[in-house]
């Protein structure tokens with residue numbers, strides 16, 4: 703069955719500078735846990751089999767956590783073309799991680815599939831006292847590149863599940879599996895569902 707094979711081959715990759723929180727983001731999604739304290743940089747690519755079935759979408763993408771450090775980049779490039787979706791993270795308390803997003807997007811356009819689903823995420827939104835990147839700056843950049851955007855926290859879990867859910871819905875929609883949603887728009891979906899920092903019970 704062609705449609706099923708499209709879904710089972712789906713690969714989601716997490717990208718962004720070293721220390722923006724990719725590994726924590728993945729652990730928060732997988733286990734609902736946050737590891738604080740020691741920071742162990744990812745070496746090359748960390749393969750994790752992820753199961754989004756609990757979101758009742760029956761999509762099972764393996765999710766690849768990549769290393770943000772420059773010296774591992776060539777390893778990462780080799781995997782770009784296999785990814786159907788990319789979560790691109792920066793850290794709202796780290797200016798250079800935000801400034802480097804353009805470079806990441808250039809790399810993505812060079813190495814990834816042309817129709818790859820990209821989502822921009824401003825992580826560590828729980829650390830409001832050290833914020834240096836405003837939400838509006840993330841929104842403006844995302845609009846320029848036509849990608850969905852939200853702020854997240856791998857610590858509190860804010861919008862973590864939503865990021866994977868939105869990607870799963872978009873991929874299902876593209877594969878013709880999203881019955882009852884004739885014109886799914888990932889950007890509209892994210893805008894209507896996302897939590898804002900300072901709102902609700904997260905912060």
Ligand SMILES: Nc1nc2c(ncn2[C@@H]2O[C@H](COP(=O)(O)OP(=O)(O)OP(=O)(O)O)[C@@H](O)[C@H]2O)c(=O)[nH]1
Nearest residue numbers: 720721722723724725726743744770826855856857
């Ligand atoms: N407060 C807060 N800290 C975070 C958050 N996400 C990650 N951290 C912290 O940031 C540091 C780096 O997190 P990692 O997940 O290891 O970063 P990474 O992007 O995987 O780094 P590389 O593997 O080198 O690419 C750790 O000390 C985490 O505890 C978050 O949402 N909020």
